[in-house]
Amino acid sequence: MIKIYVAKHSGFCFGVKRAMHIIDDVSKSGKSKPIYTLGPIIHNPQTVDKLKKKGISPLDNLDNLRSGTVILRTHGVEKNLLKELKSKRVDVIDATCPFVSRAQDYVRTLHENGYKVIIVGERNHPEVLALKSQIDDAIILESLKDIVKIKNIETQRVGIVSQTTQSIENFKAMVNLVMDYFKEVLVINTICNATSQRQESAIALSRKVDLMLIVGGKNSGNTMRLYTLCKRIAKSTYHIETEKEIKKSMLKNVKSVGIAAGASTPDWIVKNVKTFIKKIYKEELKND
Ligand code: SF4
Known part of the structure; x- marks a missing residue:
């Protein structure tokens, strides 16, 4: 049976969970609509798409912004942009990670x-x-x-x-x-604890598995760094956004898979990755 391990510190970090709660609260409150995020709230295209379906879209710039509520992203906002935003007649909610x-x-x-x-x-x-x-x-x-x-x-x-x-x-x-x-x-070491723990647990896991999958947005800096760090240890390391990028050839002769997810990767994507691997493995057994 294939063994699938998920790194101890994986998926949404404190700052991302907090931002998602803020978005949830704002969307349920009586805040003026439409609701925007200034840039993608986090670097995960699948999460951003889900929010769009709920009517919460990322703004590329402030040019046509006339009304509504704008939520500031976890990464913070440039000073001039924030000044411009505050000069507009919109509600501003700060979801910058502390x-x-x-x-x-x-x-x-x-x-x-x-x-x-x-x-x-x-x-x-x-x-x-x-x-x-x-x-x-x-x-x-x-x-x-x-x-x-x-x-x-x-x-x-x-x-x-x-x-x-x-x-x-x-x-x-x-x-x-x-x-x-x-x-x-x-x-001043301003690297957050969540990042250090995530990197350490991904590195430790990559030492003990045949295949390492780093799951997260291709635009996510912290996910890219997990990939770089693990790839140095385990040659069979791949960066994927969703299970759709897993090829059967990746699992050839693999008995153990490690999964590490970036700080902006939701649990449901990690679950889909696990389910998909198990499914492929069962199909392979059937065809043996
Ligand atoms: S990874 Fe970024 S958003 Fe998450 S806790 Fe650290 S600083 Fe905050």
């Missing part, structure tokens, strides 16, 4: 205390853009290649924070890099 808000607070505090702020993260990720927007001159370090950005900075005091879903490995590598260039380096 851990993201805390990272934004650190960016502002470091800046106010005279530190040049460096953010370790993906330069185009909404959370990182929102973090950067808190002050005028923050620097984003995404990879070691970004060294050129810090080489000629005329300061000796820098403060470093991280995108909340970075891997600790990448964050440490960037901190080491920065320490070569500045006398005073204040490091």
Whole structure:
């Protein structure tokens, strides 16, 4: 019989669960309609589609926004965009994850205390853009290649924070890099606990199975990082959004499957993946 294991820390994290509850409360309350999210509330296309069916759509921009309620995404919102939004006649509900808000607070505090702020993260990720927007001159370090950005900075005091879903490995590598260039380096590890636990449990699981499936949005940064971390350990690691991407060939000679899901992956998708694997396996047995 095939063994299927789900990583201990998998699926919706605290911040995503909180955001989904907020959406639920808003949709049941008397808040003005239509209801929007500013950008996709989380990076999971299947969840966003379900919300659309309930009449809650993501907004790409504020150009045609005249009325209704706008819910801010878990990743936070760029300062200018928030200012523009607040100038409109709409209700604004904040579903920014408190851990993201805390990272934004650190960016502002470091800046106010005279530190040049460096953010370790993906330069185009909404959370990182929102973090950067808190002050005028923050620097984003995404990879070691970004060294050129810090080489000629005329300061000796820098403060470093991280995108909340970075891997600790990448964050440490960037901190080491920065320490070569500045006398005073204040490091604030803003990676959230949910991310660290998720990554550790996925890595541990990938060590003991024949096949590792990372389930989550292809646009989800934290899911992509789970994939990268596990792929280094288990060559047979695949990133899928739903069970529809599982091919029978992936399961050939496989006796154990590990499933790890990103912070924005709902339980029902993980359940579908498990059910699908069991079904394929039963069909295979029948044909033996
Ligand atoms: S991954 Fe962490 S920071 Fe991001 S929403 Fe979840 S709990 Fe919040």
